[in-house]
Amino acid sequence: MTATGSVAGFAPVRVGSVRGAVPSVPPVAGIEGRVRLRYPNRLNAMALDPSKVLPGAGSYPAGELVFVTDLFTSVEVQGTASGDGVEITADSARPVLGRHAALLMRQVLGLTGGMRITIRSHPLPPHVGLGSSSAVLSAVAAAINELCGRPLDHRTLMRLLVDNHGEEIDGNDDEIMPVQCIGGSAAAGLVPGAIQVVCGNAVALLAAPAPAGHxxxxxxxxxxxxxxxxxxxxxxxxxxxxxxxxxxxxxxxxxxxxxxxxxxxxxxxxxxxxxxxxxxxxxxxxxxxxxxxxxxxxxxxxxxxxxxxxxxxxxxxxxxxxxxxxxxxxxxxxxxxxxxxxxxxxxxxxMPWDQGYLIDECTVKRHARDG
The missing domain is CATH 3.30.70.890 (GHMP kinase, C-terminal domain)
Incomplete structure (x- = not known):
């Protein structure tokens, strides 16, 4: 699919391309280690202003009310000092999205070396309402950020994920469709709170625990x-x-x-x-x-x-x-x-989940910066 495959104001972009503002961080010269984490999936109860989910300039300030669940997307990222590629294991779910998130983080962080990534997603198919696409992107990006010592704070990472959201196109492993993203799926793992309100340009404004016993x-x-x-x-x-x-x-x-x-x-x-x-x-x-x-x-x-x-x-x-x-x-x-x-x-x-993403393992053997 090429640019001629544009849909209702949306045009495909190359996997790993960076859109929006690029955070300024010292480059990461190379990493060795492994991170395993679980990223919670969200449910989007409503948009605060659904008129703002129409095609625009890449920003969708519709706001949303989300409920965070203990249904998780699991990711393992193994970093190696040698090599310069991204390998998504053959048994991974949503490999195109995993590669997009990894290439995005490599460029933003100036990361060298190779990485091997395994992704486990919820068995429901995409586009049913569980936010699985955003959860995969967020989980991979969060794991790489952890592996590098968290050079991006959570607000910056959330903004990066919203600006660079996309979803798969059947039969096309080189491009993704940059569909609307309000920010709730990223906030589900980056902001503690089982019930959240995301406002404006992906700002997690309110968060609260779910009432007991629900x-x-x-x-x-x-x-x-x-x-x-x-x-x-x-x-x-x-x-x-x-x-x-x-x-x-x-x-x-x-x-x-x-x-x-x-x-x-x-x-x-x-x-x-x-x-x-x-x-x-x-x-x-x-x-x-x-x-x-x-x-x-x-x-x-x-x-x-x-x-x-x-x-x-x-x-x-x-x-x-x-x-x-x-x-x-x-x-x-x-x-x-x-x-x-x-x-x-x-x-x-x-069950409602209010603890953000969970780190099951984080072993960094070498974390070096240049400059």
Whole structure:
């Protein structure tokens, strides 16, 4: 796929190309060692202003509300002083994204030597709402940053990841599609807090633990499709007018309610007010209708599962990103799972996670800088 494969204002870029501001750090002359870490996956409950996810100049200040889970993307990076290449092991998930993140970090850090990378991702296919693409990019970049002694602070790394986000194009290992990125997936591992608000240009503004005793129940259609970034963007582009209209009509209300009503209740342990805003956004303000392209039965599923919030069984009920993954934060996981399954959805569970990424091993044999 070449530039002629542009979709709705998005054009492919070469794997490893650097976009946006480049952080200024002393170059890393070479490293030897190994880092193994686990990076949490997020659920995107809502955009604060969905009109800002339309094609622009590479920045998408839509803001988002995210729930961080204990579903992890695992990465191992082995650095060697010899060689100058990036090897992604044959059994790795999402190798193109892993190579993009590694080449990006090599250029930004002036890193020499070779590295061998293994990636384990959640078995759900891409583009269902779990943020797996961003989690892979973030996990690889965070592991390399750790291996080099953290030359990039977390805010700088988050900005770099947002500016250089992209997703795979089927049959093309040399280019990625730079689709919209708001920052929640990177923040999930870089900022402590199970519930987070990312505002403006990828600034993690608010973070709080999840209320005690709550579980996350996730639900997906049994016939998930696997489609690449170009396909999903084409489908999404047909609904950009809906995203624009929802943002124009409701963004001020969303921001006011989130700041003055929902967050004060949340920090005192009461998530229902936040749940009402998310429910209104998804089910009443047009969000699920705008996202109906993600699955042919999405509106049907939504009509069947909305009662999980209306009955009080779920404190929060939402689609994640554009779907088709639904999720609920609940103190009644068995009842909520049964409700999802009665609608024909397949369920699994997670717990809220508020500790950022986990380092399982970090052994740096040599860490030298030049200059």
């Amino acid at each position: 579980t996350i129940v996730l639900a997906v259609p049994p016939d998930l499709r696997s489609w690449d970034a170009s396909e999903s963007l084409r489908a999404e582009a047909e609904n950009f007018d809906g995203f624009l209209e929802t943002g124009r009509r409701y963004a001020p209300q969303i921001a006011y309610r989130l700041l003055h009503e929902c967050w004060p209740d949340l920090v005192t342990g009461t998530p229902r007010t936040l749940g009402q805003l998310v429910f209104d956004y998804r089910f009443e303000m047009g969000s699920i209708r705008n996202c109906a392209f993600s699955h042919p039965r999405l509106l049907e599923y939504a009509a069947q599962v909305r009662q999980l919030f209306e009955s009080g069984q779920a404190a929060v009920l939402s689609l994640s990103s554009v779907g088709p993954l639904f999720f609920a934060l609940t103190e009644q996981p068995d009842a909520v799972a049964a409700g999802f399954e009665a609608a024909g959805l397949t369920t699994f569970r997670a």
